[in-house]
Amino acid sequence: MVISFFLNIWVMDEKSYGIIMKRFFCLWLVSTKQGEKHLEKERTKEFPIMKKMTTESYAKLLRYREKKCAIIEKLHETYREPVLTIRANYPGPDKNNDTTRLINAEISKSLGDIFQKKVLLREAYETPEGPTMFYVVKGDARTLKENAIYIEQNHELGRFIDIDVYDTDEEYAVGRMELSYEPRKCFLCARAAKICSQEKSHSVEALISYMETQIDTYMKHHALENK
Numbered sequence: 139m140v141i142s143f144f145l146n147i148w149v150m151d152e153k154s155y156g157i158i159m160k161r162f163f164c165l166w167l168v169s170t171k172q173g174e175k176h177l178e179k180e181r182t183k184e185f186p187i188m189k190k191m192t193t194e195s196y197a198k199l200l201r202y203r204e205k206k207c208a209i210i211e212k213l214h215e216t217y218r219e220p221v222l223t224i225r226a227n228y229p230g231p232d233k234n235n236d237t238t239r240l241i242n243a244e245i246s247k248s249l250g251d252i253f254q255k256k257v258l259l260r261e262a263y264e265t266p267e268g269p270t271m272f273y274v275v276k277g278d279a280r281t282l283k284e285n286a287i288y289i290e291q292n293h294e295l296g297r298f299i300d301i302d303v304y305d306t307d308e309e310y311a312v313g314r315m316e317l318s319y320e321p322r323k324c325f326l327c328a329r330a331a332k333i334c335s336q337e338k339s340h341s342v343e344a345l346i347s348y349m350e351t352q353i354d355t356y357m358k359h360h361a362l363e364n365k
Contacts, residue, residue, distance in 0.1 A: 195231065199266040206265075207309065213274050214306050217258055220282055221304045222273040224249070225265075228298070229345040233268030237353060242269050244356075245299045248289050249273065253282075279305035283312040287319055294356050297325060298349055325349065 210221045224245055226238035242262075250257065259274040275282055286301035293299075302311035314321065324334040325348050334340060 195266065202266045206270075209272060210304050213259070213272065214304070217274045218306055219258060219274050219276050220279040220306060222249070222275055222282065222286065223270055223300075223302045223304075224273070225268050225270040225300055226298055227300050228268055228349070230342045233266070234264055237350060238268045240353065240357075241295050241298050242271055244295050245289065245293065245301070246271060248293055249301075252285055252289070253277075279303050279308075279312050280317065283314075283317060287314065287317070290322070294359075295353065297322075298352075 206223075210223075213221045224242060226233070226241040228235075228238050228241075246260075253273075253275050256276040257273055258276055259272075261272045263270050263272070283303040286303055290296040290299060290301060304311050321330040321332060323329070324331045324339070325345055326340050327334065329339070
């Protein structure tokens, strides 16, 4: 049985091999003492948010990301169409809250308006990354990503959402750079959001305060429109 397993790894393509090895690595991380030490090191190395997470929470995050890959893979196998995920881009460790649920709900309405009957499936999950919606949408993945970027750049709450598009049989999402778009900007300044996060340019409290102010304005504006 073991010999058969390794023979299967030997003949599989490079992408499948990478997926298998990544899953073994995640299993090692969450089930061995050496893995725990590696988790603790990685947890505090790159992004300030990780320093606010316990090693246990970080392990749960890694396990979820592995589960997410499995969900996307299963949806691809079942529908043979691109998969979209949406989740609020909310700073700080507490990502499951009324704010993130509201953002997801509002963006979901826009997705429904744009894609309409092309939506084959919609599923909602509460995850360590916050409330996350999985969509299966009929169409070309790059065109769907163009539509997703349009929402991110033009919807009043678009800057607070991440919409990823996974093409059939692809492990990684279609990137903005592939479509000649610049990296996403920070909430509070004109720099790339990733750079601000890595350099801790703004406090989590400042980012959350800005988000909640903008969302409050959005809700009041739309409440007046509906009167």
